[in-house]
Amino acid sequence: MSEALHGFERDVSAHSTEHRNMRCGILHGAFFHMGTAFADPYAVIPLFLAGFTESRALIGLVVSLVEAAGVLPQLAVANHLRHRLASAKPLMLAGIWIRCAVWGVIAALTLTIPDPGVLSLGLFILGVSIYSLGGGIAVLPFKQVISGTIAPRHRSSFFGWRLITGGLLAVVAGMIVKRVLGSEDLAWPRNYGLLFLLSFAALGIAYTAMSRMHFQNTVPEQTTSQVPFLHELKRIWREYPILKRLIIVHLLSGGLMLALPFLTLYATQEVGISLAWVGIFVVAQKTGAIASNLIWMPLGNRAGTKLVILVGLGLAVLSLATILASKTLLALTAAFLLAGGAMSAMIVGFGGYILELGTPDIRPLLFALEGTLLLPLYFMPFLGGWLSDTCGYKVLVLLGITFLVAAIVVATSLCEPRRGDAACGPCGTQPLQT
Numbered sequence: 001m002s003e004a005l006h007g008f009e010r011d012v013s014a015h016s017t018e019h020r021n022m023r024c025g026i027l028h029g030a031f032f033h034m035g036t037a038f039a040d041p042y043a044v045i046p047l048f049l050a051g052f053t054e055s056r057a058l059i060g061l062v063v064s065l066v067e068a069a070g071v072l073p074q075l076a077v078a079n080h081l082r083h084r085l086a087s088a089k090p091l092m093l094a095g096i097w098i099r100c101a102v103w104g105v106i107a108a109l110t111l112t113i114p115d116p117g118v119l120s121l122g123l124f125i126l127g128v129s130i131y132s133l134g135g136g137i138a139v140l141p142f143k144q145v146i147s148g149t150i151a152p153r154h155r156s157s158f159f160g161w162r163l164i165t166g167g168l169l170a171v172v173a174g175m176i177v178k179r180v181l182g183s184e185d186l187a188w189p190r191n192y193g194l195l196f197l198l199s200f201a202a203l204g205i206a207y208t209a210m211s212r213m214h215f216q217n218t219v220p221e222q223t224t225s226q227v228p229f230l231h232e233l234k235r236i237w238r239e240y241p242i243l244k245r246l247i248i249v250h251l252l253s254g255g256l257m258l259a260l261p262f263l264t265l266y267a268t269q270e271v272g273i274s275l276a277w278v279g280i281f282v283v284a285q286k287t288g289a290i291a292s293n294l295i296w297m298p299l300g301n302r303a304g305t306k307l308v309i310l311v312g313l314g315l316a317v318l319s320l321a322t323i324l325a326s327k328t329l330l331a332l333t334a335a336f337l338l339a340g341g342a343m344s345a346m347i348v349g350f351g352g353y354i355l356e357l358g359t360p361d362i363r364p365l366l367f368a369l370e371g372t373l374l375l376p377l378y379f380m381p382f383l384g385g386w387l388s389d390t391c392g393y394k395v396l397v398l399l400g401i402t403f404l405v406a407a408i409v410v411a412t413s414l415c416e417p418r419r420g421d422a423a424c425g426p427c428g429t430q431p432l433q434t
Helices: 002-038 045-049 057-070 073-082 085-112 119-151 152-182 190-211 227-239 242-252 255-271 275-301 306-326 328-356 361-374 375-391 393-411
Strands: none
Touching: 002 119, 002 152, 002 275, 045 057, 057 119, 057 190, 057 255, 057 361, 057 375, 073 085, 073 119, 073 227, 073 361, 085 119, 085 190, 085 242, 085 255, 119 328, 119 361, 152 190, 152 227, 152 275, 152 328, 227 242, 227 361, 242 328, 242 361, 242 375, 242 393, 255 275, 255 306, 255 328, 255 393, 275 306, 275 328, 306 328, 306 361, 375 393
């Protein structure tokens, strides 16, 4: 009787924790997407950097650093968590508040430095790198709390509602971006400084919500793995061959990231679209993300994440093909709409897929190994900038489409973890652990 009572109490506690983390995680996602819309790395930041340099390769490099530097600490964080599981939440808190503080400093410098030059550009690049490093520290504990407290059957809904609520707030942010960049009273870089300040405020709300997430009870420190870190990574690489294929698909999906950061530059510099319309492009991208998530959530929950990945890749191909087919304002808006749907599908698909692989004790290593091996993905904007400088936009977009079509071909051979496919490795999908 006592044992049954304890089991019931554990179930109630797990249910309560899941609901709390769903609420906090969705609130975090909503304001995080709003914050990133004010300083969108694929729409706003390239235009801000164009005030410093005409080199699209340099612009692409800085956009790449927004994500790439975050890869560097992930293996070290994963190794640390193997032996000090209780430090997961402090690590996450350190990472997110570093990010928030850095963006506040960037906003202050952009608003107050009277004559921005090379030094200001250097400080911006340094700030973006530190911001990314903070994300690399926080991301593994965040994935761990999701995989440990939110059941697989609810994860597509979790990611989907984060994108829907975030998309709604990002649409609001996009309209504000349109007003700010279209204002004749705000000149460069003050207009971007105001947007960065709004981003800082939204991130503050997002990270406050994230800080309130509850982590599952950890096992005692002495029961954690004592296998050497490198040997453990080799074992995972050997026992989960599907990880290799997933990484190939994810890398090839970077065909969208190859071209997307330069579409606003293309629109304003070559097509002659007004700077104020950049806000409409942001709105279109976020609207695509919102509308499409009404499909991704039930599709991911019922059919699994592999199909979500495939559909997202297909939408990304359509997005870039739209650019080749026409150079009008309507076509560019449609391209951003399709790109928003594609990006949200890939976030739900790839994010849910990796969470369903492995067992709770090795998932941090799976996350870190995948994240580290995806480092080339984050330099796609740098490659795109170089191609844009040397070959022009048409070659850039064609290469992006080629990458995405190759990704679709490889993705068709992915296993489905939800069905317990042996090709997904040992214990592909685990029930919620408490």
